[in-house]
Amino acid sequence: MQANLTAYGFMAPAGLLVLLFFFLPVLIVLYLSLTNLASANFTSNLAEMEFIGLRNFQTLLNDQFAKKIFFNTIFYVMSTLALFNVTAALIVSLLTAHINRRAGFVFRALWILPRITTSTVYILIWRRMMAEAPFGIINQVNTALGWPTWNYGAENPWVFVILVNGFIGISFGMIIFTSAIESIPADLMNASLVDGSTYLQRIRHVTLPLLRWPLLFVVTYQSLSLLTSFEQILLLTDGGPGLYRTEVWALTAFHRALSNYFGNTQWGYGSAFAVVLVIIGVILAVVYMRVFRFDELVAEPRIEVL
């Protein structure tokens, strides 16, 4: 009992923080999503706010754009995850593990730059790149090479949304994969070569199978974090061009609840979007924990060795 009290005592500060900064906000958002709170029907008196039950969610279901935004989100998360956060990260890690150590370090450091650059600066660079002729850098190159210019922002917004987020996403997987690759015992790697493998065969038969847990971890973690990320899209396309071309769910929640969309800030309706996101996130997390047996993943050493 005494020991338990001490343990709870030590856990209390962290527990309090989680309560204060996660559970409480979720509860508030949950409550807000059940109200009609919006700038159009609210002046300065909180008492004017009306409790409207699940009506916001009903509206959401019938919202003609909600479906499009939902599939946008799935497309965005899956493509970024598959192309960059996992595959590109893996390629960078494997590549830098097979070249000179210092060169590998420098190359990896380059890939961390997108993550640590202030997002406004980072997006500014990209917007400069993709801008229309004659301003955009890519279009200037096109012109110099005699190729046709192109309005990337209007024609291929998804390509750039995914590139922009993918470049940021690489570093996380890269760090995890690199440390996992480096912790594979040297004897094991040498044994594979002596047994007759080429470097590629060794990657396929030895390195990748041993990266199973780190791979699952990166998929889990990054899909959840992509699901809730929106600031780069906000800065790059603001969900456009046109109506909701690159709008994702988290961005909608922001647009409805916190920015003056259509001249009316709908805190209640925006909260409904946020609540859906929280629910999807929690369901996904539970599924991942079950499917990937996350408890084992956390309990066991990161890579499987003898």
Add this chain to the structure above:
Amino acid sequence: MEVELSNLSKKFGDVVGVEALDLDIHDGEFVAFLGPSGCGKTTTLLMMAGIYRPTTGTIRFGDRIVNQLQPRDRNIGMVFQSYALYPHMTVFGNITYPLKLKKVPRQEQQRRVEAAAETMGIAHLLDRRPAQLSGGQQQRVALGRALVKEPDILLFDEPLSNLDARLRLTMRGEIRSLQKRLGITAIYVTHDQVEALTMADRIAVMNLGRLQAFATPDDLYERPPTKFIAGFVGNPPMNFLDIEFAQENGTLQLRSESLELGLPPEFAAAAAAADGAVTFGIRPEDIILDDNGPVSGEVFVVEPLGRDDLLDIIVGTEHFLLLADPKRKSRAGDRVRLSFDMTRAHFFDPRSELALSWK
């Protein structure tokens, strides 16, 4: 397959791994690399395997220089100290792996894996994963994996050091007889001198990245060419003592602070080659407790080893280790008399540490 290393060196930046190594290994020979930790044994082995690129020198297998060959083109089998079994593959998967890479037909793979497993006594374990095996079983799987591709050369890097003493003894015998039966040239790294002495046809003794000697176990034991080898080979180790040679009444003598012993005439050459101080070495078994012996001493420590008692005896100011029959029930403080079998004495130059009596 013959193996020849000439002027082989490996430097890691400023760190010397191996320096100017010359070695000729005969076809079918079992050669042990013996030396203390960090002397470059593994480095040499990994250069032969093609993992490390030599800084200088050449490696020849048969009549081919293999310096530029990838590991997979050298047809070697290697057994690692950590066994290095692939944890995500079954025992069967581990042993077939080299055959799969060689694109051996499936049926033949099956046949050869089963044969190798049979030889190694692990046929009943083929479905298990390495984590479900004991150390000794893992060792056998590793050996099976090295043998299954019928290599020209077998490389062992301290393969038995993680096994218990008893298992080590049986595996020693098994590896040795398997190697003789298959006639594969084997290079066996160890820092256990008993392993080297009992298994090898010849032993390459290394220290600080350099080859100290390359000779048969008998030669190394009977005629150690350097003081390092004399001290390293043999257990308990050789006794060393600073002495000077002297002539008295026409007979050769050895003198130290607390010891004066006559020497047989065959050491005249050694005495002539000596210049002042000399290091005298004598093995524990060549000092005998003998009530009529010329030297008197006192037992300082008794260490029972089972079959023998290891005695630390003080003669004047010098300590000597020697072996005594436990039936004597020696105890610390006993006064004893000793005789030295001087025909088995060793002499070394204290500066160069080279043997004076033979080269």
